[in-house]
Amino acid sequence: MITWGMVGNSHDASLAVFRDDKPVWACMAKDFSKVDNDPDFNWTMLESARQTYGPPDEIVWYEKPFWKTTRQYYAGQGWLHKENNIKKYLRQWDIRTPISYAWHHRAHAAYGYYTSGFKNATILVMDSIGEWESLTIWTGVGNKLTKHYSQWYPHSVGLFYSAMTQRCGLVANKEEYKIANMASKGNDRLVGLVQKELMHNDLNGGLPGVHFKHNLHKGCKWLLPNMNTKSDLNNLAYATQFLYEKILKSNSDYAKRRLKSKNLIIVGGCALNKQANEKIRSDWKKVYVPKNPGDPGSCIGAVASKIKKHLDYDEKIWYNK
The missing domain is CATH 3.30.420.40 (ATPase, nucleotide binding domain)
Structure with missing residues (x-):
């Protein structure tokens, strides 16, 4: 067959x-x-x-x-x-x-869990959009996958990262990988402004997901329109990476507190952010990110x-x- x-x-x-x-x-x-x-x-x-x-x-x-x-x-x-x-x-x-x-x-979660070798795991799926879902939290026990949380479009951390990629002067859905390098040249001056303008959540691990004040599917070129120097764009990149890491950490903390497994699987397009993944690795016994x-x-x-x-x-x- x-x-x-x-x-x-x-x-x-x-x-x-x-x-x-x-x-x-x-x-x-x-x-x-x-x-x-x-x-x-x-x-x-x-x-x-x-x-x-x-x-x-x-x-x-x-x-x-x-x-x-x-x-x-x-x-x-x-x-x-x-x-x-x-x-x-x-x-x-x-x-x-x-x-x-x-x-x-479910295909994302299945790829992560059924290739991991774990007998039990918490699975965090984050991407731009899948049908309607953009962030889901699962558990795998034995051969069974169970979904515990689902966040729907237009609230999407993947769309946030792509929109901010465009705002930083890069090509959305293609040059997201450049954000981390730009961020290394910036500082935290704009973090509070970006979070206040775009997000409802405190991102302290109390609730799952992340809820945005705007639909970012069409970008956010309007955000902080006077911030356009090279230094400004690096600071916007810093805010993007910092807030993404905060979103990942918040959902990781929520899942760790609410679910039983000590193993974490990160999958979906956002799992390509290796820098963010490393920031939460020590919070879990094992962390697995599959190839592609x-x-x-x-x-x-x-x-x-x-x-x-x-x-x-x-x-x-x-x-x-």
Whole structure:
């Protein structure tokens, strides 16, 4: 039985091949196309999978297209049902295999937990948006995943970080990795102003999530409009990284106090912030961040969420030419 887990039609397309219940190969589209953040599959990656492991008997897609469409409509992006027709989308590569659909955040949580080797864990999923969810907290015990908290769009720490990336003069959804370096050249002068303008929470670990005063999906170029010197932008970057670390710490503290496990898994696009992850590592017995913790990893997570058990997994299955 060959199962493909697939992520695409948005950004960073990826593919995982499972033989029975074992992941044997995974790749990102950009590994073959050499296009950063490539949202679409390509014939080379698909033929590599087909020729090596055979055609798929089933496909598990990493999110629910209908629910994504409803959120896009709510966000003012229009009714994108045709654009989110995954069966039609895959036919351009002659893929006509039966498809099932995972929940976006459950796929993230499943990827983190079922590849961790932990018998129990707290799982913190943070990204921009998955269907409607943007931050969820889970526990894994044995083979069971249980969701304990869910925060919905438009409140999103991922959208906050991307909006602030744009405000700092960088390209959103592409240059977030530059914020930490800019922050190292700044200071805390604007932290209080940014937090007061954008956030409701005290971020002291008393409550989960983070609630914003504005919908940051379209950015925040309007924020502190007179702060535009190089020094100002570095200070805005400092505030961005500082507040993100505070959000992560607050949710980590909340989860540690309310849930039983001493192991933490961080997954979702925000888990790429290694500097922030290190700040809370000493608070837990063990902290695990899987390889490719953002959407690309959900090609494995989507299938894992259906299998519902720990995987015989080695991160070396990821293609690396």
